Amino acid sequence: MDRVRMTKPARLVRNWTLAVGVGLATLTVVVGGSGVASAQESATAQNVILFIGDGLGTAQRNSIQLATVGPYERLVMDSLPYEGMVGTNSVDPETFVTDSAASATAMASGVKTYNGAVGIDADDNVVPTVLEQAKAAGKSTGVVTTSQVTDASAAAFGSHVEDRDEQTEIARQYIEESQPDVILGGGEDYWYPEGEPGAFPDNPPEDEEEQSQSDQGNLVAQAQQTGYEYVTDAAGLQAATGPRILGLFANQEMFQQNPEGEGDIYEPVVSLPRMTQKALDTLSGNEAGFFLVVEEEAIDEMGSANNSELTIKAGQQMDESVAIAKDYADANGDTLVITVGDHEVGGLTVEETDSEEEPDESGGNEGDETADVSTEDGPFDAANSDYQFVMDWTTTGHTGSDVPLTATGPGAELLTGNYENTYIYEVMADSLGVTGMSAASGATGEMPETGGMAPQDVFGDASIQLVTVGGILLGLGGLLAYVMRLRRTD
Numbered sequence: 285m286d287r288v289r290m291t292k293p294a295r296l297v298r299n300w301t302l303a304v305g306v307g308l309a310t311l312t313v314v315v316g317g318s319g320v321a322s323a324q325e326s327a328t329a330q331n332v333i334l335f336i337g338d339g340l341g342t343a344q345r346n347s348i349q350l351a352t353v354g355p356y357e358r359l360v361m362d363s364l365p366y367e368g369m370v371g372t373n374s375v376d377p378e379t380f381v382t383d384s385a386a387s388a389t390a391m392a393s394g395v396k397t398y399n400g401a402v403g404i405d406a407d408d409n410v411v412p413t414v415l416e417q418a419k420a421a422g423k424s425t426g427v428v429t430t431s432q433v434t435d436a437s438a439a440a441f442g443s444h445v446e447d448r449d450e451q452t453e454i455a456r457q458y459i460e461e462s463q464p465d466v467i468l469g470g471g472e473d474y475w476y477p478e479g480e481p482g483a484f485p486d487n488p489p490e491d492e493e494e495q496s497q498s499d500q501g502n503l504v505a506q507a508q509q510t511g512y513e514y515v516t517d518a519a520g521l522q523a524a525t526g527p528r529i530l531g532l533f534a535n536q537e538m539f540q541q542n543p544e545g546e547g548d549i550y551e552p553v554v555s556l557p558r559m560t561q562k563a564l565d566t567l568s569g570n571e572a573g574f575f576l577v578v579e580e581e582a583i584d585e586m587g588s589a590n591n592s593e594l595t596i597k598a599g600q601q602m603d604e605s606v607a608i609a610k611d612y613a614d615a616n617g618d619t620l621v622i623t624v625g626d627h628e629v630g631g632l633t634v635e636e637t638d639s640e641e642e643p644d645e646s647g648g649n650e651g652d653e654t655a656d657v658s659t660e661d662g663p664f665d666a667a668n669s670d671y672q673f674v675m676d677w678t679t680t681g682h683t684g685s686d687v688p689l690t691a692t693g694p695g696a697e698l699l700t701g702n703y704e705n706t707y708i709y710e711v712m713a714d715s716l717g718v719t720g721m722s723a724a725s726g727a728t729g730e731m732p733e734t735g736g737m738a739p740q741d742v743f744g745d746a747s748i749q750l751v752t753v754g755g756i757l758l759g760l761g762g763l764l765a766y767v768m769r770l771r772r773t774d
């Protein structure tokens with residue numbers, strides 16, 4: 285550039301046009317949505333089905349694969365054509381290793397937040413979720429989980445609280461504000477006040493701490509008044525006609541996470557595949573499309589207990605559910621299906637069976653100080669082969685490892701590569717065409733100290749596009765003027 289001699293006015297013009305060009309190009313990028321502009325050009329997805337395997341890391345997928353189809357075949361969830369790797373770190377003051385709440389908020393709303401936060405950003409601002417935005421666009425919505433329906437992963441799609449433990453408040457927000465059309469899972473205890481056991485008895489033998497604890501009255505009755513059909517078992521779910529269904533199938537989680545051999549149970553009253561199928565049958569009645577999030581929680585909770593057998597069992601149920609969604613997507617062609625973990629758990633590795641030279645590395649008996657350091661489970665038979673494998677855990681906590689994502693359908697090609705979990709929101713919202721949309725109801729003004737709207741709400745969708753187009757045009761004009769200037773002085 286120094287070679288180009290210019291008269292003073294020419295230099296002024298050059299600097300001015302360059303500044304305008306760069307400035308508006310920057311504005312375009314900032315306002316236009318940080319690098320996923322290409323999502324807007326891809327095919328539109330009428331529907332999105334997001335599967336969250338809670339705690340589903342690479343080795344979890346590999347273990348489930350080995351036990352189910354063996355070393356040389358793929359699970360359904362791993363056979364989807366597009367794959368990415370997802371960073372899960374949260375912005376908690378104490379740690380970067382995320383919990384389920386912060387990770388689910390990142391995927392639901394596209395913001396990093398602190399652990400325990402549900403549907404709010406790191407400054408406690410309410411952020412609209414893709415479920416709420418889909419609803420505002422006229423689509424049907426649903427949450428399905430083997431955990432409490434009000435537990436963090438599902439909650440981040442339909443509620444806004446500072447503490448994930450506020451599960452009754454989350455239930456209230458579901459039925460009064462975000463109103464997912466289909467709500468299926470456990471957690472009945474948060475919907476009934478103390479003394480009203482509901483369909484599942486208080487203080488059952490398998491977990492005596494389970495009891496009704498709503499401090500906002502009978503929320504099941506309130507849900508029924510607002511049009512929800514309430515069901516509590518497989519037959520009831522089968523018979524339900526919708527369009528709004530609330531199914532609560534356990535006091536808390538739909539399984540029991542107890543030490544291995546001491547009451548660890550994974551036998552949901554209604555299986556995850558059946559819940560998934562019913563949700564699809566119900567939501568697909570809306571011609572405007574739907575958004576559905578399906579979570580398998582036991583992968584995380586069994587992983588936290590280093591319980592390999594039930595990690596596999598839960599993972600197989602998730603894979604069967606994905607198969608149902610994939611069949612739906614294959615038949616309809618307008619559905620984006622995503623499978624992803626919210627974080628890894630347990631620091632799991634898959635190993636061959638121990639040889640004489642490499643003895644059992646498991647940490648020892650309960651009470652031993654190394655008991656939590658490394659536990660091994662197995663050997664397990666690898667399907668369709670003569671091989672066996674061992675699952676080796678290094679922690680009972682979450683880890684900071686990236687997690688794999690697989691996807692199929694419109695927009696799935698945008699999910700290749702390596703990115704943060706917030707990007708999943710951007711792709712889902714852009715593919716559904718709901719980016720920038722405000723929530724239909726709720727999602728505003730619930731948090732007293734927030735001061736209001738999320739950044740996405742400040743501009744409407746149309747104004748973002750206007751500013752973007754204007755920015756591009758002015759930027760191009762500036763660039764053109766600059767080029768012409770250069771050619772003249774050359």
Ligand SMILES: [Zn+2]
Binds near residue numbers: 385627
């Ligand atoms: Zn989790």
